[in-house]
Amino acid sequence: MRFTPFVSRSIQYFDIxxxxxxxxxxxxxxxxxxxDMPTLxxxxHDKNWRDSTLQEVAASFRLLLxxxxxDPAAFRHMMRRTNTIISGSTALYFLLRSPCTWTPGDTDILVSPAHFDTALEFIMALPGATITHDSHNAPPETYEAIxxxxxxxxxxxxxxxxxxxMMSREAxxxxxxxxxxxxxxxxALTADFFVCAYPSLTFSHRGAMKSRHVLPAPFEKYTNRGFQFFTPGGPPTKPDQSCARLIACSRRQRYxxxxxxxxxxxxxxxxxPADDDTETLESSITTAWQLGGKPCGNTACFIPTPRVALTMTVNGGWQAGLQAVQDQ
Structure with a gap:
């Protein structure tokens, strides 16, 4: 597992x-x-702290569940069995760690169509579970934006x-x-690893908006929580120095x-793993995105980005890794 270089400036190599x-x-x-998470x-990277740090991250995940x-263990097993991920404000809350001045209002659960019924059945078995709304019973225009x-x-x-x-439209x-x-x-939080697409922005409490046409409610919610927003893109007139601030050019295709x-x-x-009968699961992520705009001329815009997959392997231990796959 290759750890990312997004490290707090206060962290130095330690004298053993x-x-x-x-x-x-x-x-x-x-x-x-x-x-905070960057410090962890x-x-x-330090062998004297590695085990304790991994234990702290795992303990934080258990506390969140x-x-x-x-029953956090059962919920985690369900996530692994159905390839469910937790996203939205709950995943952001986990990344920013306490003390946060806000708490998530609800928990966003994302499931593929193949496993949606299984995941929903599990959640409906939780104490006091009641369906308060189902988009299948709502007028089509109600959820036009999503x-x-x-x-x-x-x-x-x-x-x-x-x-x-939520049931995704793709597998x-x-x-x-x-x-x-x-x-x-x-x-995204999975049963065995977490993913952050823009760590430098996220840990600095800043967010790039993909569109200027954003519903007022979510924008105001996160603004009131202390986050700042900007909209990248636009007609390029010269190399865009924001590429360096984003750590990934807004015009570059990402995975x-x-x-x-x-x-x-x-x-x-x-x-x-012996207590879990889940077979090896793989979640290939080939969905690309681009924040907006045409290439600006900065060389960072043209660095090739390989198509990759996040692979969760259940075999002799939980492992989270990156597995390159061929771009089809």
Missing amino acids: EHPIHQLPLEVRSLILRYC LGLC ATFTP RPNFQRLVKVTTLMAKFDV SPYHSVAHYWTTLVMN FGDDNCLVFPIIDDSVS
């Missing part, structure tokens, strides 16, 4: 003789609990949380994430899993 490495495990865990990613399900990305939206309320269970649920209105929510994505494993030693 430094007293901080002699701290008891419980003290080290307490320190990690208050570190940086600490993973525990906010909306009484219909290009989703076949169906079912809103479910339980005793613990609210869910938006991979990542297709819908790639077409979200802003880079801020182009993130989940390319060199500009952040992909990080969620390794939970408390869950043994």
Whole structure:
């Protein structure tokens, strides 16, 4: 697994003789609990902190699941079995870590058409689950803005949380994430790893909008949460220096899993593969996106981006990796 270079500037290479490495495990865990995600990613490069850091990320994921399900292990098993991903504000909340000044209003669940019924059945079995809305029963114009990305939206309320269970239009649920209105929510939590399409922007609380025509409600919601937005693209008159700020040119074709994505494993030693009868699952992500505009002349616009797949392997341990696939 290749870890990304998006590291907090405060992280330096550590002297192995430094007293901080002699701290008891419980003290080290307490320190990690208050570190932001870029700092945790940086600490993973240090062998003295790697194991503790991976444990902290896994513990954070369990705590997140525990906010909306009484059995996080069972929910995670469902995600693995159905290739379900968590996106939207819940995934963003996980990446930014606490203390956040806001909490997600609901949990966005994205499922492929083949596994939608199974995932919905699981969520409906949660305590107090009730369907409050189903797009199948709504007038066609109600969801006109999102219909290009989703076949169906079912809103479910339980005793613990609210869910938006969405069926993607493509076999991979990542297709819908790639077409979200802003880079801020182009993130995904799977059972075994998380993905962030624009880590530099996300961790600086900034988002690029794909279109100037955005519904007021989501824009105002994230603006009130302290996020800033801009719209890239437009007619190029000279090489666009924003390429460097984006770490990926807004005019460049992108794929989940390319060199500009952040992909990080969620390794939970408390869950043994022997306890899970799930066979090897693969989620090939071949959906491309482009934030907008014609090539501006910057060489970054023309760096070839390989088509890739994010592969989750369940075989002797949970592993998250990148597997190149041929561009067809």
